Amino acid sequence: MFLNCHTWFSLRYGTFSVEDLCVLAKKNGMEAIAVTDINNTSACMNFVKEASAFGIKPLIGIDFRNGVSQQYVGIARNNIGFRQLNEHLSAHLHQHSAFEDNAPDLSDCYIIYPFEKVVKTKKKHFRKNEFIGVSVETLRQLKFSTYLRFSHKLILLQTVSFRNKKDFNAHRLLRAIDKNTLLSKLPRDEEGSINQQMISLQEIHKAFEDYPFILNNTQNLIESCEIKFGFGKDRLNRNLQIYGKSKQEDENLLKKLCKENLPKRYPEASQVVRDRIEKELKAIFNLGFVSYFLINYDIIQYARSKNYPYIGRGSGANSIVAYIIGITNVDPIELDLYFERFLNESRKSPPDFDIDFSWKDRQDVTDYIFRRHKNTALMGTYVTFKRRAVVREIGKVFGLPKENIDKLSAGFFDFEQLDHLEQLVIRYSGLITGFPNYLSVHSGGILILNDSVYNYSGTFMPPKGFATVQVDMNISEEVGIHKFDILAQRGLSKITDAIEIIKQNQPEAHIEDIDNVAVFKNDPEINNLLRAGDCMGVFYIESPAMRGLFQKLQTQSYLELVAASSIIRPGVSNGGMKEEYIQRHRNPQRRRQAHPVLYEILAETYGVMVYQEDVLKVAHYFAGLSFEEADVLRRGMSGKKTSKGQIDKIERKFRDNCRERGYDVTLINEVWDQIASFAGYAFPKGHSASYAVESYQSLYLKRYFPLEFMVAALNNGGGFYDVETYIQEIRKCGGIVHAPCINNSDHPNVIRGRDIFLGFAYIKELELKVIQRILENRQFFGSFRSLDDFIDRVEISIDQLSLLLKINAFRFTGLDKHHLLWKAHFKLNHNKTNSTQALLFRTPHKDFDLPEFSFDFLVEAYDQMELLGFPLCSHFDLLKNNLQPTVKAKDLKNYIGKEISIYGNLITAKRTPTVNNKYMYFGTFFDQHNDIFDTVSFPGVAEKYPLRSKGIFLCYGKVVEEFGYIAVNLKWISRQETAGDPRRTERSRVLK
Incomplete structure (x- = not known):
């Protein structure tokens, strides 16, 4: 009604x-x-x-x-x-x-x-x-x-x-947030009626x-109205059904592609390979997923035609057909990838092909897809109100002071001690948290439909410039719309850019075919990097947690890297399976503790569930669930939406079947808990294997061309760490890092031999148009000969020129930057820029007699910190007091079980909650010799000595070792005082 x-x-x-x-x-x-x-x-x-x-x-x-x-x-x-x-x-x-x-x-x-x-x-x-x-x-x-x-x-x-007055009040708050106004000033015509x-x-x-x-x-x-959609089991496959002219033509094309490309992947294909191909093709034909494979193949062919690097992953990486026709680069026979994770007779949705492109190339690939197919749109998603953000928004709407809003947002308050308005903020933020805030674009989902997108949703046009549906992936999949995942990452462009930089910097160097990953897998020099955890800059495996895991596992092969990439995930880690896997990997005797059935099912991982498909295997072979039930369980545990009560029903059957098979209750609970711990976090094995291929490519470049690789990493936005940490790594590899130079720098970083010149893009507040003018002028007319020459050739304001002078970009002149700053102020009008008109005759510049300026390296360091965000000298050189004799990071192995002191420059710290709602810190530091060490702060220490900000600390604690991985269990830390900017000290003295 x-x-x-x-x-x-x-x-x-x-x-x-x-x-x-x-x-x-x-x-x-x-x-x-x-x-x-x-x-x-x-x-x-x-x-x-x-x-x-x-x-x-x-x-x-x-x-x-x-x-x-x-x-x-x-x-x-x-x-x-x-x-x-x-x-x-x-x-x-x-x-x-x-x-x-x-x-x-x-x-x-x-x-x-x-x-x-x-x-x-x-x-x-x-x-x-x-x-x-x-x-x-x-x-x-x-x-x-x-x-x-x-x-x-x-x-x-x-x-x-609205349902009631409370809803109406929440509505008024939402309207005030939308209009960015105080609630008291919200126009009456901007809100609905309480009726x-x-x-x-x-x-x-x-x-x-x-x-x-x-x-x-x-x-x-x-x-007279009737609207119908099929959902769940009643849904149809809404994706494009026919790639070419007919279903039969598509099937013939896929067979032909397999036949033509088979010798490239398997020069002497065994019967196992041929049987697997036949099995897959039969399933793909029966389930109607032929066009899905052909569309992905077409996307890959376009990328190849443009020389775009890519990585094919997801459950589709378990497919031998995908491997043969080039959608993925993971051999499912070599890795024994589980067919039923990729396809089974009960599966209604196509396999996942997550295809990663460089962040530089993804836009063009997306544009190709939209040009190639008619009924296409980006997948939408809903950005919801988060608690802290809602508290801030409602606090502003109520007109609370900033300090009150900060207190409420941080959560450090006693509700009973709050005033009336503050209590209202907390109450209504609790109500509004989780509401959709605005529509956005899914990270990589593209829809290619058999019929019009508008049969299912309206679309909006985000800044990306591609029509985007107003629905998310959950309801889309329920109605039979399955996305193609076209994703962007920076790791691929690190590889391609590194190769180009090597060709420029070392023209005579021999570079292995980057796609010949088999060579890299068997290179002991590369595997030694893995074992030592020396992977900074390498996509996906550079974090401190991965470095520690590699050291514990003594990872030194492709298969071990694949496993490590999965057990680091929270599902495996939180369920205690990571520690068990490490123990069984390092100690063959420990493997005997595995249940014989589980060990037989999961022999490669010693009876420990590591991959998503392990849930399928255990549910089917251990508990006797059908593949359909096992796949529902796998989807539910990997964060996919399932029908209400479905998981509970499957859990009951799982337990009943296990009891019928005579398993002990303790074992049943243990196995189910392992499955449950996977919720939302497990990787399919093919997914990890795809990432491992990319990691090996990066490791090859890091091992044999470390400086070029690290420059490429910086030019592509770095990764897990900040810019300063990567610069430290460059120095460790023998590179010499220079501040931006007016004659040597570019917009990105540039390497010449072992000299790395930081890019102009790092200089805060330096305008892009100024950078473009400098580079264009230098390209056409050559290097700048002096400050006067620069002023004559480049249109620039005194404010912008001052930035370049303060960072010492004109050091090639041999003049002190303070001297040049004074000259620049005399030569340029404070309120105007110099003319862009070319000069037929240059008027000689007046020069000025200036006093001698004193130079202090601290001034240089503070200018660099102001303009770049970090100094180009070591932070240890900036300490106010001399360092006391302490242990070095490389010698920690000699002090296991002993309490030591060590100085460290904090790189990163991870705050982790404990089971009893306290928290602890895992810290990573550089010592004064550029070597890395790790620390652990347990709750008592973490509360007293939180690692909230960077700096140099004197760390005191006990050295511990676990499977070759060394860390310091902290007892206390003390931040070391940095010498102040001498200009401020002098200014303060003058004012006094």
């Missing part, structure tokens, strides 16, 4: 979910309602799915508004009408244009104009499918209106936005007892 219901997808307006709306409708005896969110269709398909469980007939549509001004409501009469509404909405959202007062002719929709709008515009002519919407409040005006004679056009349009609530059928009939025809018209409209 209610044809204008809003959910919280009426963004920053609505106040409850689809499920809450269904509960409300059921409570009020509604048999049919319509979800019509404001300029949004995010809730529509989910409402159609959920409504049946509540016995409610679902109607869907859109509330078309300009801001909060309601123009009209569109209701889909059928699926065609829903598409028409989506097309109309999307056209306006793409162009950011206002909706007209009158709707276009949408033949399969009903258009309802609110009574107030009709009166205001004096609308007299209505199409057959257009109506006038009357609410309980406007009924009083209708009695005295000429529109009463339009009896066949009048229907009920009672807006539902926009659902009332019972009895109240409706009582209000309209004199106008029964209005309710009859409404009921007739409801009965």
Whole structure:
């Protein structure tokens, strides 16, 4: 009966979910309602799915508004009408244009104009499918209106936005947040009416007892609407079904590609390989996933034509067909990748092909996909309100001072000690947390559909410039829409850029074919880097946690790297399986503790579940679940959405089957707990193997061309660590790092021999246009000969020139930078830039007699910290006091079990919660000799000596060792004082 219901997808307006709306409708005896969110269709398909469980007939549509001004409501009469509404909405959202007062002719929709709008515009002519919407409040005006004679056009349009006063208050806060204004200054016309609530059928009939025809018209409209989508088991595959001209042609093409490419991957293919190919092709044909493979193949072919590097991963990396035709570079036979993780007869969705491209190339690949296929869009996602952010927003809306907002956001308060407004902030932030805040773009999902995108959703146009659906991957998969994952990462461009830099810096050097990973896997020099954890700059494996794990495992092979990449994940780690795997890996005797059935199923990982497919194997072979049940369990434990109660039902069957097989209760609980700990965090083995290939490529470059590789890493945004840490690594590799130089630097970093010149991009507040002018002028007219020459050739303000002089970019002149700064101020007007007009005759510059300036390396260091964010000298050189004799990081192995002191420059610290809700720190430091060491601060020490900010610390603690990995269990730390900027000291003395 209610044809204008809003959910919280009426963004920053609505106040409850689809499920809450269904509960409300059921409570009020509604048999049919319509979800019509404001300029949004995010809730529509989910409402159609959920409504049946509540016995409610679902109607869907859109509330078309300009801001909060309601123009009209569109209701889909059928699926065609829903598409028409989506097309109309999307056209306006793409162009950011206002909706007209009158709707276009949408033949399969009903258009309802609110009574107030009709009166205001004096609308007299209505199409057959257009109506006038009357609410309980406007009924009083209708009695005295000429529109009463339009009896066949009048229907009920009672807006539902709130359940109660609390919802209305939350709505007002959302509107104030949206308008960025104080709640007290929120314009009345920017908020809805508190009367926009659902009332019972009895109240409706009582209000309209004199106008029964209005309710009859409404009921007739409801009965004429029917919208259908198949969900879950009833869904169809909505992805593009035919890649070429016919299904048979597609099947023949995939067979042909396998046949042509087989010799490249397997020059002497065994029967095992041929049987696996036949098995896969049969499954792919039967399940209708041929076009999915061909589309991914086409994307890869385009990337190859452009020489774009890529990595194919995901569950599709378990496929031998994908390996043969080049979608992935992981050999499923070599790695014994589990077929059923990739495809099984019960699987309804295609396998996941996550294809990583360089962050520089992904945009062009996406553009190709949109040009190549008609019904294409990016996958949407919802960015929700987070607790701390909501506290800040509501605090600002209430006008609280910044210090009060900071206190509430940080969570350091006693609720009972808060004043009334502060308590309201906490209460309403708890209510609003989790609401959708705005629509965004999925990290890599692209939809390529068999029919129009608008059959399922409206689209908006984000800055990326590609139409993006208003629904997320969960409801999309429920209805049969499966995304293609086209992702971006910086690791690939590190590799390609490093190779180009090597060619420029060492033209005579021999570079191995970067795709010939087999050579790298068997290189002891590269495997030694793994074993030592010397992987800084290497994509995915450079973190302190990975370094420590490599040392514990003594990782020295490709397969061991694949396992390490998975057991570092929280699911394996938190379940205690990481420690057990390490123990069994290092101690063969320990492997005997594994249950014989589990050891047989998981022989490669010593009976320990490490990969996603291990859940499938254990559920099927250990507990006797069907592959369909095992896959549902695997999806549920890897964070995929499953039906309500499905996991509970499977858990009961899992336990019952295990008891029937005679397993001990303790073992059953232990195995189930391991499976449960995987929730949301496990990797498929093929996924880890794909990453390991890329890691080996980077390790090769790091081992044999460390300086070029580290420069490429910096030029691509670094990685886990900050810029200063990578610069420290460059020095450790023998590089000499220079501040930006006007004649040697570029926008990125440049290497010449062993000299690395930092890029102009690092200089804070140096404008891009100034950098471009410098580089263009230098390219056309050669190096700058002096400051005067630079001033004559480059248009620049004194403020911008001062930045270059302070960083000592003109040191080639041999003059002190302070001297040059004075000269620059004399030669350039403070308020103007020099002319860009080319000079036919240059006027000689006046020179000035200047006093001698004193130089202090501390001044240089502080200028570098101000402009670059870090000094180019060692932080240890900046300490106020001399260092005392202490242990060196490289000698810690000689002090195991002893308490020692060691100086360290903090690189990074990870704060980790403990089981009893306390926290501890894992710290990583450089000592004064550029060697790394790790520390552990247990809760008592962590609370007393938190590692919250960087600096140099004197660390005191006990040296401990675990499987060759050495750390210092801290007892206390003491921050060392840095010498101050001498200019400030002098200024302070003068002021005194």
